Amino acid sequence: MLVHFLTKSAFAGILKHNPYVDKVYELEDDFIGLIKKLKEENYDFVVDLHHNFRSFKVKSALKKPSEAFDKLNIEKWLLVNLKIDRMPSAHIVERYMETADSLNVHYDGGGLDFFIPEADNVDFNTLPAPWNKGYVAMVIGAKHFTKKMPDAKLIALILEMKLPVVLIGGNEDVASGNYIAENTKEFSWDTTGKYNLFQSASLVEKARLVITHDTGLMHIAAAKHRKIISLWGNTVPEFGMYPFLPAGAGESAIIENTNLSCRPCSKIGYDKCPQGHFKCMNDLDIRKIAEVAKGWWVGNEDSNV
DSSP: OOOEEEEEHHHHHHHTTOTTOOEEEEEOSOHHHHHHHHHHHOOSOEEESSOSHHHHHHHHHHTOOEEEOOOOHHHHHIIIIIOOOOOOSSOHHHHHHGGGGGGTOOOOSSOOOOOOOGGGOOOGGGSOTTGGGOOEEEEOOOSSGGGSOOHHHHHHHHHHHOSOEEEEOOGGGHHHHHHHHHTSTTTEEEOTTTSOHHHHHHHHHHOSEEEEESSHHHHHHHHTTOEEEEEOSSSOGGGSOSOOOOTTSSEEEEEOOOOOTTOOSOSSOOSSOTTSSOHHHHTSOHHHHHHHHHHHHTTOTTOOO
16 A cells, blocks of 8 residues: 655655655645646545645545544534533544544554654764763743743753753754753753754654653654653643553653643643733642652663664
């Protein structure tokens, strides 16, 4: 069975190194030209994981049998607006797999995959001391403000752990990375804005444990079977996007404030706390997070790749 993937150009690079994907098509401005190319492939079946207007246009043009992912928008609305939880217990990955049931394709139990090109593999031995003897990977960024722990809290966490930490983030996180590193000089090495996604993923793969917000690198950490401490702000694991680890691989500690009537306030996130207090992040117990991290650190000296 050949598998082709259609995605936005910004995400195409992630898939081009996946040996299970035979061809990647990119959504560009020339929609008519794209559809012409897709029709030439003469597909047998279309799996629609977005279930939006754009994917509907693609399916309508191809006129092939298809199955669309159920985004459970009503259930999400109930959870966000009325705090009524009707979400299924299954992870979103398992729900994605249901769209391929008619193809006799089912989840194999092996967890996620993420493939790092050899050229982007950061050599562990090139890391400065003491980080070349083991480190905590701390993913400091998030797409939305309300999914990100404030810099001051991250600084307090690093100082509480007293473990070597590699700060990981993109160009948008450089200011935060510099600020955090400046205030935790003895314990942190700042890589924000210095590595591409695959190189950052390589650092995550080599970490003894990963501390991260609800973000893409959290899922990459799960794909690499890391020990993951995930920090949750306005979003909740009940949406089905918590670390997806196969049985017997890695560990997951979900840190969240479950005592707030305003949470979740969104299924995605905001640029600022709608209530003004941001207690979902500000009230997270730094000592509790540090205890988990230090407990995983001890006896985990040989976990680096």
